[in-house]
Amino acid sequence: MPEITLVQAVNLALARAMADDPSVLVLGEDVGAEGGVFRATEGLLDRFGADRVLDTPLAEGVIAGMSVGLAAQGFRPVSEIQFTGFIYPTIDQLVNHASRLRTRTRGRLTCPMVMRSPYGAGIRAVEHHSESPEAMFVHVPGLRVVIPSSPARAYGLLLAAIRDPDPVVFLEPTRLYRAAREEVEDNGEALPLDHCFVLREGTDITLITWGAMTKETLAAADRLEVDGVSAEVIDVATLKPLDSDGLLASVAKTGRCVIVHEAPLTGGVGAEIAARIAERGLVSLLAPIERVAGWDTVMPLPRLEQQYLPSEARILAAARRVLAYQ
Amino acid sequence: MPEITLVQAVNLALARAMADDPSVLVLGEDVGAEGGVFRATEGLLDRFGADRVLDTPLAEGVIAGMSVGLAAQGFRPVSEIQFTGFIYPTIDQLVNHASRLRTRTRGRLTCPMVMRSPYGAGIRAVEHHSESPEAMFVHVPGLRVVIPSSPARAYGLLLAAIRDPDPVVFLEPTRLYRAAREEVEDNGEALPLDHCFVLREGTDITLITWGAMTKETLAAADRLEVDGVSAEVIDVATLKPLDSDGLLASVAKTGRCVIVHEAPLTGGVGAEIAARIAERGLVSLLAPIERVAGWDTVMPLPRLEQQYLPSEARILAAARRVLAYQ
């Protein structure tokens, strides 16, 4: 079983889904001969042909809108938005159409589409290439929002997203695309779309995160272990619908919680998680919840991006404050 | 001093701002001869002429984008998006340009624009005319988000928004447009853009809300009073930046809190408020925070919209649970 990167796992899942189901199509800017700017769709054109791997004109709105039309007709379009900085023109289609086609027609027409997009900072990219807008999608009823943080989860969650009968926004952390390798068996097995993943078990504090920040969060947990603190690390992974039970169970056990994300603090998905814990887990809380997040500023250009991103040090500091709280 | 409705107060503030400052322009679909579909811009074309009140082509994207260009050139465009269901095509311009023009040019170019839009449910409108997407804007660094809930606040906050040197999304609750009248003096006085408003003082529980839900929330507070409970009701009004101190001060006093909003629960602005209280106000909390919000479903068509909207009964039930908590 080969060790592959996260972006290779995406590629593997796409190929698998296309091989299994002729209704799966891949479309987007440069997904064909180019194989996607990150090579997530590499080889698919050769293998499946130009009828199933479509380079679109440069227009994200029509990529989203034609996905709705294709999906209503029974195809399963998997589109790629080149960077989340260019995903905003798709929001109208996602909110006003994709997410509600089922409910407005009372199930007559449905919208099994996936919109993939690399997201997040840390690769020294040019302006508008480093944002984390997941919260915007998490607020939209009828959408699913999924973010993998390892090759195996990328494979299993993407398969699940493609097979899901409803629209899914699938965000892939660019910073992790080639950061690590993992053995991934191409067995066609999907992962559930409504469960968070416990990356590391622990008893003293729960660290909740997703996407690329799993890296710094796991590092912080390692560091805490040196100090004799047992941190549980959870990768939320399926941000909508959110697995409240999974998160609450962990906080019930540890009584302490830090939430970590790259997106700006205010109105980030961390807020929803903190709110749910404050509503339902208050009794078990031994300390205030802390959120370690991107600042409420525009994502800076690369020279300052490392100072924008939550660092292991910031996570650690928050964890220690939470642990020290009496 | 005449008693006027909320939409008349909007009109009054627009006229005042235009009279005071020749750089203020009004633009949008049907804002001219029609005076806006809700008459918010009525009379402005006659008074200020076609150079300052511009009917645009039917394209929200270009309304937002040309506002950025006008603002960079020193104008203060106040655009109207006819309903928030049609605001999504503006998000690209708001996120990628308006909100960051100042920071990406390190202050060389700025973007003093206001985008007004009627929002919210309860007027039995057709599909896509009843949504409350404020959370999407609250997550965007560099934007301000303001929602008035009375004629006087509409007047004062809109003046402030127009005079503010940064971009403001100004959402007006359609359900309140003509729901009540209030004396509003046309004195050109703006209200601060970073303070919440205590609509009713109380000591036992804090009810936090904004927009049209102030109505049901105040009614619930009245009802609680009958039961001998003193509820403080806060209209957040300036949702971004959020006046944490004002909210925390109230919760510190009452120890109990219910947050009410129309938008879907998950990822709504209520989450951010609950999270901040859970982070900084945990010590003072005597009971879990509850959020009473729209369901996490697509806004139904009018026949079911009343069952979608948080009712006085739901607010009361939540308040009583919170009050009963030991």
Next chain:
Amino acid sequence: MTIGCAMPPLETIEEQPAITKPRRLSVPTAVARFEIRYSRFLDPKGNAERGLPDFARDRAELVALYRAMVLARRFDTKAVALQRTGRLGTFASALGQEAVPVGVASAMRAEDVLLPSFREHGAQLWRGVSPVELLLFWGGDERGSNFAEPREDFPVCVPVGTHAPHSVGVALAFKLRQEKRVAVCVFGDGATSKGDVAEALNAAGVWQLPVVFVINNNRWAISVPLAHQTAAETLAQKAIAAGIEGEQVDGNDVIAVREAMSRALGKARAGGGPHLIEALTYRLGDHTTADDASRYRSGSEVSARWAEEPIARLRNYLVAEGMWGKADEERLLAEITLTIERAAETYLATPPQGIETIFDFTYQTLPKDLAEQRQAALDPMALERAGK
């Protein structure tokens, strides 16, 4: 010179290139030429200006078109009346524009897919959506978009122009499956200003998809007249930007609309790619029941346009040709009145859905947290127990 050579080599600089005398072309060369054509068959009085297309030689066909236009108008009249008496939501009448939806739908096949805007009930009715379903939709009930047929047609699209990209997807599905079906997307003149429409036209051109775009140009977008919507002389020329064919027809001549549609559909079905039809008509009524058009346009403009309206036009032709008389008219009106009244009764007698439906159709399977909300919404006792 090899690839990657950033500057022309210095050595070649003295190799004096041959100088040719300027050829003094006085004007730049034309590299592309376009023409937009306009067609109609019946003039505003109902006189045939040209030989009619085959289908129009058949009385039954013409009467069917006439009936459909009258049905659409009567439906509108009833819907407006229901709205005025508080029994329907805001409604967009198509008064005076009936030839567009009817001309469009009558040329389509059942297996084609219609993607309508909010003013195309005439087309929906022709295709089999029932008046009851239409009333349910406009009355604020989602079941109105779950019509018994045509099952693959799109529901009414309220956000202007956003269905144009859908039609690209639908047409691509047909092309990929090698089905001889066509997607038909109808929108207004205002919609042509929206980027969605431009993006869709362009994408349809790239893949040469079987889709026909129809602009129901009623000259107004709420209060904005066409001249403020665009500087383009015709809306058909929006097609030129996408490299596809566009044409104009008299949208008050149902024969012209149907004939142009038939050609466009035939071309698309045969693999000839997309087509844009601008149908010139006029909105005789208010924008919707929430609108008062007298605020922004003169009564005289409107009354002048009554002389061009499509129903009288076709009726005049039918009567002149001896195909229609007072008795036919009375019979038709009676039949349609009955249909509409029965539909209204059925609509009014339909109880609203339960609130659980808004949860049950959000996803195919109900997520856990939504199940809890569903429970709360369904259980007023929960509120009671909480002490109200």
Next chain:
Amino acid sequence: MTIGCAMPPLETIEEQPAITKPRRLSVPTAVARFEIRYSRFLDPKGNAERGLPDFARDRAELVALYRAMVLARRFDTKAVALQRTGRLGTFASALGQEAVPVGVASAMRAEDVLLPSFREHGAQLWRGVSPVELLLFWGGDERGSNFAEPREDFPVCVPVGTHAPHSVGVALAFKLRQEKRVAVCVFGDGATSKGDVAEALNAAGVWQLPVVFVINNNRWAISVPLAHQTAAETLAQKAIAAGIEGEQVDGNDVIAVREAMSRALGKARAGGGPHLIEALTYRLGDHTTADDASRYRSGSEVSARWAEEPIARLRNYLVAEGMWGKADEERLLAEITLTIERAAETYLATPPQGIETIFDFTYQTLPKDLAEQRQAALDPMALERAGK
């Protein structure tokens, strides 16, 4: 017939209208005609095909254009080298396209406003943005967009086509203030597929605004060739949809670009409204330093295009006309090399901004909660104290 009369009155039905014999028009009428023209002055070898415009009779003018193209190319070469050695971020070179930005900017006045895409450094340099500022931007430092001049020009626009609506706003500002200034918006062939561009063209037409749109058509949008971008024969015809004037020029002939721009700017300045210029060029290099164009296009296609590139073309003309020689070339290259090297040194010696700047420029005044975050970001001691 009066307004509001929903159906033609029954009484009129028997008033048999006059029947006219069908006029049997065999074809529909043409209602609008359009033509796209193409112009150039120098053929690919540098031979003048037509009499040159006035400015091109002046050696100093031509040399200035030549210098600007060489500067742009040398800047690109340096930037790519810096990127390759890890000292600059991803960079988009304009190799082979220099005539477009230089032709565009050289026709503009200082008080006009340029809204560039990410491949128009040539234009920015001409207008006074320093190479240091450009390197700062591409090196990931916001100060690069705070150029000392031209103060009102827009920063580089990375999201494709989204600056087109800005140019509408800028031009509207000029028109409202009755200033004789013009907004110039440059974007690529790929951008013409975006709704933003269509919306902007249309809006500019409606208000007849002083704005010139320039399509830098380098035939590729990353890996997507023009033929997959649109079915339109030319991109200039995108103007037709908006009812504005469009034309095509040889974008590798700097004289043609400048001449067309001068006409368009003159027209706009005189109140004649917007204009679209499609400049046909070719991207000789990779899309950006992150791209490998050999994945999707053949080397032979690229090498064939080298024969048309703009710098050699103008140099050939200058040399043939006796306006330029080896010594001039050597002097120019030395001067430009020095300029660029010094800029690179200054760039590399510029320390990054403090993290506080990202807070200080989010709003004009720092909100309370952001002030707290600023404090936390600035104070590593806070982390220390917390126990790291």
